Amino acid sequence: MAKLLLHIYGLIPADFIDVELEFEGPVNLRRLEEEIIKRYGNKIEEQYISEDGLLNHRFVITGDKYGKKIDYQLPDLTPIEEIWFAVPLAGG
Numbered sequence: 001m002a003k004l005l006l007h008i009y010g011l012i013p014a015d016f017i018d019v020e021l022e023f024e025g026p027v028n029l030r031r032l033e034e035e036i037i038k039r040y041g042n043k044i045e046e047q048y049i050s051e052d053g054l055l056n057h058r059f060v061i062t063g064d065k066y067g068k069k070i071d072y073q074l075p076d077l078t079p080i081e082e083i084w085f086a087v088p089l090a091g092g
Contacts, residue, residue: 001022001023001024002022002023002024002025002026002027002078003020003021003022003023004020004021004022004023004027004032004077004078004080004083005018005019005020005081005082005083006018006019006020006021006032006036006082006083006084006085007082007083007084007085007086008036008040008085009084009085009086009087010086010087010088010089011036011040011044011045011048011055011060011085011087012040012043012044012045013045015043017040021035023078026075026076026077026078027076027077027078028072028074028075028076028077029062029070029071029072029074029077030054030072032077032083033054033055034053034054036055036085037049037053037054037055047059048060048087055085059087060085060086060087061084061085061086061087061088062083062084062085063083063084063086064080064081064082064083064084065081065082065084070083
């Protein structure tokens with residue numbers, strides 16, 4: 001059983017979520033985003049969900065705890081200790 005620690009910041013207005021999810025076998029970004037939207041989709045702002053039903057990466061940055069971006073090309077995210085889904089704040 002693979003465990004992933006997720007930090008979900010800014011997708012849901014005024015809410016920051018830290019959650020640990022368990023998966024059977026390898027998990028890629030697509031599967032992870034599907035699970036996030038299944039759990040929190042009704043609370044996520046519409047602009048942050050793409051037409052494909054995944055997260056809209058024009059607004060949402062996905063990366064590891066060191067700031068390295070994660071994309072759909074990685075076949076297995078389970079070796080990554082923490083995964084961040086963040087909407088950067090705009091303004092000055």
